[in-house]
Amino acid sequence: MTHPPYLSPAYKSTVLRAPSRELVLPKLGPDSVELTSPVFGHAELGALDNDLTKQHSGEPLGERIIVTGRLLDSTGRPVPGALVEVWQANAAGRYAHLRDQHPAPLDPNFTGAGRALTDAQGRYEFVTIKPGAYPWRNHDNAWRPAHIHFSVFGTAFTQRLVTQMYFPGDPLFAHDPIFQSIPDEKARRRLVSRFDLDTTVPEWALGYQFDIVLGQTPTEDA
Amino acid sequence: MTTPSQTVGPFFGYALPYDGGPDLVPGWRTDAIRLHGRVLDGAGDPVPDAIVEIWQPDGDGGIPRRQGALRREDDAFSGFGRCPTDLDGRYHFTTVRPGAVGDGSAPYIAVQVFMRGLLRQVFTRLYFPEDTAAHAADPVLNEVPADRRATLVAAAEGERTYRFDIHMQGEQETVFFAF
Ligand SMILES: [Fe+2]
Numbered sequence: 001m002t003h004p005p006y007l008s009p010a011y012k013s014t015v016l017r018a019p020s021r022e023l024v025l026p027k028l029g030p031d032s033v034e035l036t037s038p039v040f041g042h043a044e045l046g047a048l049d050n051d052l053t054k055q056h057s058g059e060p061l062g063e064r065i066i067v068t069g070r071l072l073d074s075t076g077r078p079v080p081g082a083l084v085e086v087w088q089a090n091a092a093g094r095y096a097h098l099r100d101q102h103p104a105p106l107d108p109n110f111t112g113a114g115r116a117l118t119d120a121q122g123r124y125e126f127v128t129i130k131p132g133a134y135p136w137r138n139h140d141n142a143w144r145p146a147h148i149h150f151s152v153f154g155t156a157f158t159q160r161l162v163t164q165m166y167f168p169g170d171p172l173f174a175h176d177p178i179f180q181s182i183p184d185e186k187a188r189r190r191l192v193s194r195f196d197l198d199t200t201v202p203e204w205a206l207g208y209q210f211d212i213v214l215g216q217t218p219t220e221d222a
Numbered sequence: 223m224t225t226p227s228q229t230v231g232p233f234f235g236y237a238l239p240y241d242g243g244p245d246l247v248p249g250w251r252t253d254a255i256r257l258h259g260r261v262l263d264g265a266g267d268p269v270p271d272a273i274v275e276i277w278q279p280d281g282d283g284g285i286p287r288r289q290g291a292l293r294r295e296d297d298a299f300s301g302f303g304r305c306p307t308d309l310d311g312r313y314h315f316t317t318v319r320p321g322a323v324g325d326g327s328a329p330y331i332a333v334q335v336f337m338r339g340l341l342r343q344v345f346t347r348l349y350f351p352e353d354t355a356a357h358a359a360d361p362v363l364n365e366v367p368a369d370r371r372a373t374l375v376a377a378a379e380g381e382r383t384y385r386f387d388i389h390m391q392g393e394q395e396t397v398f399f400a401f
Contacts, residue, residue, distance in 0.1 A: 182228075191228070
């Protein structure tokens with residue numbers, strides 16, 4: 001099973017929020033509404049939506065990075081024209097969000113939200129700042145590994161995927177109940193981006209590759 | 223080699239909600255309806271950090287194939303809506319009643335809910351209370367245990383208003399699909 005189980009008690013908030021009764025799988029699977037998806041166009045996005053370092057008057061602090069990858073279906077075919085949305089903490093590990101109480105500095109030049117559409121090859125690209133790790137209250141001394149949240153549309157509403165991209169070699173992986181909620185180690189590794197020297201731009205920014213593979217519907221168990 | 227899901231977390235506020243997200247049509251359209259409800263956890267407490275998405279055909283059962291769900295033009299129907307819950311766990315949409323798609327299916331709206339504490343979204347359907355005859359014939363509803371079917375049917379609440387609460391757990395736990 002690729003996806004984490006809903007109930008994952010080490011991640012405490014799942015206890016009252018995970019469905020407790022059996023999910024219903026209709027014999028015919030999802031129908032023609034659920035097997036289609038909203039369509040998005042370039043006119044709906046702003047020109048700087050995929051550059052999180054250019055959304056304010058100044059440059060945000062931190063390590064500038066390029067995050068790019070391909071959106072693929074379960075047969076390996078690219079998914080073009082798909083909406084990819086991202087959000088993340090700033091370099092200090094603080095979200096520009098009212099409910100984030102972490103006593104790390106906000107960055108007036110960083111909101112940490114972006115949008116992109118995949119191109120004909122299924123590729124998206126963001127320019128951003130490497131996010132910091134941040135504490136949370138799940139357990140004593142709990143810290144999230146640095147991550148970028150991703151939200152993706154496929155060609156079916158049932159393919160909607162919300163996930164998190166991590167960075168290679170993070171020492172917090174072993175201690176994070178959200179990352180560890182994915183039972184299969186190989187599946188967990190698919191959420192770790194790959195540093196790529198070819199994506200890296202000299203004198204400017206490190207590059208990371210993160211491909212996203214959408215499931216079949218109903219839920220695959222690859 | 224599917225990419226695994228992770229929780230949406232609590233901090234999607236600057237990224238996912240957008241202006242007009244809950245409005246699939248403008249409220250002045252004569253065929254506009256209002257959907258609203260609450261998202262509740264296993265203790266019956268409101269979930270203040272959920273985000274609800276809907277996807278549906280138009281009034282004639284046509285599935286929208288044009289762009290524009292993020293920036294709707296005039297009175298065009300986009301088919302897609304997104305609304306974060308408020309501190310009381312409430313969400314709302316302004317839309318039209320969907321037409322039925324395909325033989326024997328009752329009209330419904332596809333619903334997904336994301337929240338902190340949910341490692342993958344849940345999938346459900348919102349059916350309309352006036353369609354009892356169509357519900358009896360609907361192949362998917364018929365596969366839902368009879369005593370749980372009512373969790374998929376919104377309640378009529380006055381003029382063109384429907385209420386659909388989403389219970390994550392408990393006696394009234396909403397039926398979620400294994401999609
Ligand atoms: Fe986060």
